[in-house]
Amino acid sequence: MNDLQAPNPSDKLLLQQLQNDDTTAFDALYDKYWGLVYTAAYKRLRDANYAKDITQDIFLQLWNRRHELHIENLTAYLYTSVRNNVLKWMEKEQRITPISDLMEQSAKDRADASVLRKEFMRKYENLINTLTPSQQQIFRMRYQQELSTAEIAEKLNISRKTVQNQLGKSAANLRELLGSAFFAYQLHLYLS
Amino acid sequence: MDKTDLLDILRKYKNGKASKEEIEFLYAYYDLFDTQQDVLESLTATEVNALKQEIRAGIDEKLQEEPVGIVRTINTRYKWLAAASVLLFISITTFWYINRKTDEAVNLANTEQKTTKPVDIAPGSNQAILTLGDGSSIALDDKANGIITQQEGALVKKTDDGHVVYDAGKNAIAAINTITTPNGGQYRLTLADGTNVWLNAASSIKFPTKFTGNTREVEITGEVYFEVAKDKLRSFNVVSQNQVIEVLGTHFNVNTYKDEPAEKTTLLEGSIKVSRIRNLLKDESTTRVLKPGQQSVLTNSKVAFRVQSTDMEEAVAWKNGYFKFDKVDIQTIMRQVARWYNVEVEYRGGISEDLFVGKIARSENVSGVLRILELSKIKTSIEGRKIIVHNH
Numbered sequence: 001m002n003d004l005q006a007p008n009p010s011d012k013l014l015l016q017q018l019q020n021d022d023t024t025a026f027d028a029l030y031d032k033y034w035g036l037v038y039t040a041a042y043k044r045l046r047d048a049n050y051a052k053d054i055t056q057d058i059f060l061q062l063w064n065r066r067h068e069l070h071i072e073n074l075t076a077y078l079y080t081s082v083r084n085n086v087l088k089w090m091e092k093e094q095r096i097t098p099i100s101d102l103m104e105q106s107a108k109d110r111a112d113a114s115v116l117r118k119e120f121m122r123k124y125e126n127l128i129n130t131l132t133p134s135q136q137q138i139f140r141m142r143y144q145q146e147l148s149t150a151e152i153a154e155k156l157n158i159s160r161k162t163v164q165n166q167l168g169k170s171a172a173n174l175r176e177l178l179g180s181a182f183f184a185y186q187l188h189l190y191l192s
Numbered sequence: 193m194d195k196t197d198l199l200d201i202l203r204k205y206k207n208g209k210a211s212k213e214e215i216e217f218l219y220a221y222y223d224l225f226d227t228q229q230d231v232l233e234s235l236t237a238t239e240v241n242a243l244k245q246e247i248r249a250g251i252d253e254k255l256q257e258e259p260v261g262i263v264r265t266i267n268t269r270y271k272w273l274a275a276a277s278v279l280l281f282i283s284i285t286t287f288w289y290i291n292r293k294t295d296e297a298v299n300l301a302n303t304e305q306k307t308t309k310p311v312d313i314a315p316g317s318n319q320a321i322l323t324l325g326d327g328s329s330i331a332l333d334d335k336a337n338g339i340i341t342q343q344e345g346a347l348v349k350k351t352d353d354g355h356v357v358y359d360a361g362k363n364a365i366a367a368i369n370t371i372t373t374p375n376g377g378q379y380r381l382t383l384a385d386g387t388n389v390w391l392n393a394a395s396s397i398k399f400p401t402k403f404t405g406n407t408r409e410v411e412i413t414g415e416v417y418f419e420v421a422k423d424k425l426r427s428f429n430v431v432s433q434n435q436v437i438e439v440l441g442t443h444f445n446v447n448t449y450k451d452e453p454a455e456k457t458t459l460l461e462g463s464i465k466v467s468r469i470r471n472l473l474k475d476e477s478t479t480r481v482l483k484p485g486q487q488s489v490l491t492n493s494k495v496a497f498r499v500q501s502t503d504m505e506e507a508v509a510w511k512n513g514y515f516k517f518d519k520v521d522i523q524t525i526m527r528q529v530a531r532w533y534n535v536e537v538e539y540r541g542g543i544s545e546d547l548f549v550g551k552i553a554r555s556e557n558v559s560g561v562l563r564i565l566e567l568s569k570i571k572t573s574i575e576g577r578k579i580i581v582h583n584h
Contacts, residue, residue, distance in 0.1 A: 030248060030251070031244075034244055034247060034248070035232055035240075035244070038231075038232070038243070038247065039230050039231060039232055042231045043225045043226065043228040043229075043230075043231070044222065044225045044228075047477075049477075049478070049495055049496035050496075051231075052243075052246070052247050052250065052496070053496065053498070055247050056247055056250045056251050056254065059247075059251050060251055060254055060255065063251075063255065064255075083219070083222055086222065087202060087205060087206070087218060087222065088206060090202055091199065091202035091203055091205070091206050094199060096198050096199065096202075097225070099221065099224070102221075102224040102225065102227075102228075113227045116220075116223050116224055116226060116227060117224070119220050119223065120220040120221065120223070120224055122220075123213070123216045123217045123219070123220035123221075124217060124220070126213045126216065126217070127213045127214060127216075127217045129213070130211060130213050130214075
């Protein structure tokens with residue numbers, strides 16, 4: 001969870017000094033926030049080099065665009081910058097951590113983990129809701145009720161081929177990506 | 193919702209085409225990682241500090257390179273001057289000098305080129321040494337045009353325009369050859385597969401007289417420009433000091449001089465993959481793909497490549513007969529001067545921190561380059577084959 005703190009008064013002063021080309025203000029901001037940026041990038045990428053690159057780019061931007069940027073809340077700005085960079089990187093390098101891996105980390109659960117998961121499930125549900133009603137119906141039967149495609153075909157009185165087509169690209173390999181932990185968790189949510 | 197679906201959403205997000213639900217889903221997915229362990233907690237205080245310094249050094253290095261009008265003085269860490277101190281633009285007939293204090297451009301157009309100097313040094317020329325598989329050597333500059341040598345069925349010819357062409361017959365057996373240019377030399381050759389190669393001064397290429405096997409591989413030192421002949425079945429691999437470059441057919445320049453601070457690979461056309469070599473093996477985790485106009489930079493202190501967009505003209509100016517400088521320091525200029533004019537360089541009274549911009553023909557005598565430095569108040573003198581740079 002992003003610990004979005006209230007705008008920090010000392011940051012505000014430093015940002016003003018930064019706009020006046022004060023390099024000591026830049027030094028102070030770097031010393032204070034490099035760890036936050038690096039840690040956030042590293043958590044997603046698990047690659048020190050990319051985390052370093054992203055940290056460098058974000059602080060370079062902060063300096064190079066100091067005259068045009070009007071930052072109210074520096075922490076929020078930095079978190080958003082990391083997210084943009086990380087999502088870009090994931091797309092470019094096609095390296096994605098399966099959701100199941102993230103869901104399975106329950107052993108050393110932190111207090112905010114379940115909040116994040118509930119939030120994720122909610123957004124996931126919203127995304128499913130954008131499927132056509134018939135795709136949704138089949139999707140839920142397949143993955144939430146764990147029916148086989150043959151069982152679904154029988155229940156809905158359509159061919160198995162149609163079921164498979166309807167599951168289509170967006171859902172076909174859901175199981176592989178999300179893994180059983182995800183469904184166990186989802187079940188838990190439904191029951192709770 | 194498999195991996196490709198997630199990628200689809202990421203792609204839509206990047207192109208600004210994701211729906212609200214997709215964006216929120218991505219952000220929620222992103223937030224899930226927050227529960228992952230904090231990497232800095234697993235490091236010692238010393239390691240954390242080293243990491244912090246390393247990233248910071250990278251930022252400073254980039255700030256020096258980027259055209260944002262900041263020049264950091266060498267001695268005062270973290271202190272930048274507000275504007276580039278001295279920018280100097282040079283062409284063969286025109287000079288502009290921007291004074292550091294007044295920031296006012298003084299047009300020195302059409303400065304008379306021909307001053308008679310008592311001492312001067314001629315530029316480099318087309319010369320190189322060919323070392324054959326058996327270790328014997330042939331000086332290529334004084335060979336007449338025509339067939340130079342024949343090895344195991346592979347012909348080595350010198351064409352009318354003075355470059356060397358390898359022609360491997362069907363029955364030719366591959367032998368390893370090396371072509372080396374000295375300081376003050378440059379050379380062009382065509383490999384057996386039709387790939388054209390330009391060697392800058394103090395450079396070398398090691399290659400087979402005939403390419404057999406699944407890849408075409410050459411080893412280089414110094415600075416080399418390639419126009420690789422297309423061959424979809426066999427990639428062309430260039431191995432330099434710390435990196436390997438893989439291509440199918442394209443144009444690119446590799447600057448891998450040991451006395452330069454970084455290995456730079458610049459792509460002009462097509463696509464190439466660069467990877468760092470570690471413990472003699474290609475390290476796939478460092479692989480980066482370059483697009484035309486991009487340059488990968490590899491410094492010894494860093495594991496990863498930095499990829500930046502670059503002035504392609506500057507990167508291959510040497511091959512086209514020019515020196516081109518875009519905000520570079522005096523030492524960068526003088527390293528190129530030393531190689532092309534085969535001279536030593538000595539700095540007296542400290543080293544100027546000004547940056548220079550300019551372009552000049554490599555066919556000029558060394559005095560041409562030095563005169564330009566003098567215009568920006570850098571005094572130089574020539575003693576034998578040594579150039580002395582005086583700081584004021």
